[in-house]
Amino acid sequence: MQITFDRAEVRFGAHVALQPLDLALEEHRIGVIGLNGSGKTTFARLINGLVKPSAGRVTLDGLDTVKDEKAVLSKTGFIFQNPANQIILPIIRDDIAFGPKSRGIKGEALTQAVDGVLTQLGITHLADRRPHELSGGELQLAALAAVIVTGPDIVIFDEPTNQLDLRNRAMVQAAIDALPQQAIIISHDLDLVSGYGRVLVFHQGRLAFDGGPQDAIARYRKLALP
Numbered sequence: 001m002q003i004t005f006d007r008a009e010v011r012f013g014a015h016v017a018l019q020p021l022d023l024a025l026e027e028h029r030i031g032v033i034g035l036n037g038s039g040k041t042t043f044a045r046l047i048n049g050l051v052k053p054s055a056g057r058v059t060l061d062g063l064d065t066v067k068d069e070k071a072v073l074s075k076t077g078f079i080f081q082n083p084a085n086q087i088i089l090p091i092i093r094d095d096i097a098f099g100p101k102s103r104g105i106k107g108e109a110l111t112q113a114v115d116g117v118l119t120q121l122g123i124t125h126l127a128d129r130r131p132h133e134l135s136g137g138e139l140q141l142a143a144l145a146a147v148i149v150t151g152p153d154i155v156i157f158d159e160p161t162n163q164l165d166l167r168n169r170a171m172v173q174a175a176i177d178a179l180p181q182q183a184i185i186i187s188h189d190l191d192l193v194s195g196y197g198r199v200l201v202f203h204q205g206r207l208a209f210d211g212g213p214q215d216a217i218a219r220y221r222k223l224a225l226p
């Protein structure tokens with residue numbers, strides 16, 4: 001999927017969260033790094049239309065995030081910084097079923113869809129648990145299951161390995177690596193983005209670097225610790 005930023009800019013009142021940005025993205029894995037408050041989440045939320053550009057436009061394969069809001073939402077999945085907040089139903093299986101159910105899928109087709117993503121992510125053993133019975137990494141995977149069951153073309157992760165121990169981190173990293181969908185991953189975990197095809201560095205609301213992971217990480221280090 002081709003994601004295009006055309007002089008896209010975001011202002012919150014007088015504060016410019018994202019300076020006008022021209023960019024075209026189509027890589028399978030795109031990392032996004034930068035200091036706290038540098039504009040990463042704002043950038044990511046522009047892609048699924050959760051944040052609308054104050055000026056300019058953002059398109060996904062030609063679909064405009066403002067004019068074609070619904071189509072854009074159905075093509076994008078977003079895993080928030082705290083996935084516990086996006087799991088709304090008390091039992092994981094029911095939460096995963098919620099999206100397809102509200103699109104009219106029921107009966108055997110619904111069971112198959114839910115079982116399919118549980119198996120894909122290796123979390124069938126979590127299906128009947130409650131969110132508070134899951135580890136941080138398991139919560140990420142449960143939220144991911146509820147997102148991919150609706151069939152998005154692209155998945156956006158906002159700090160998926162934040163506060164995870166090494167085992168949970170490895171589990172989430174493996175799940176992201178195995179995803180057939182295009183993915184954009186915002187992270188402070190530099191090891192995680194080091195394997196991605198393209199890494200963007202944001203700084204003070206501007207795109208400060210766009211290129212390969214090693215150069216991006218070096219640039220970020222210089223910006224963080226000059």
Ligand SMILES: Nc1ncnc2c1ncn2[C@@H]1O[C@H](COP(=O)(O)OP(=O)(O)OP(=O)(O)O)[C@@H](O)[C@H]1O
Nearest residue numbers: 012015016017034035036037038039040041042043
């Ligand atoms: N809804 C909002 N209203 C006002 N200001 C906002 C809003 N959302 C973000 N900002 C501001 O825009 C700037 C960029 O925020 P953003 O969340 O995009 O940064 P970030 O790089 O994702 O940070 P972090 O790594 O801390 O998550 C920050 O100064 C933030 O305070």
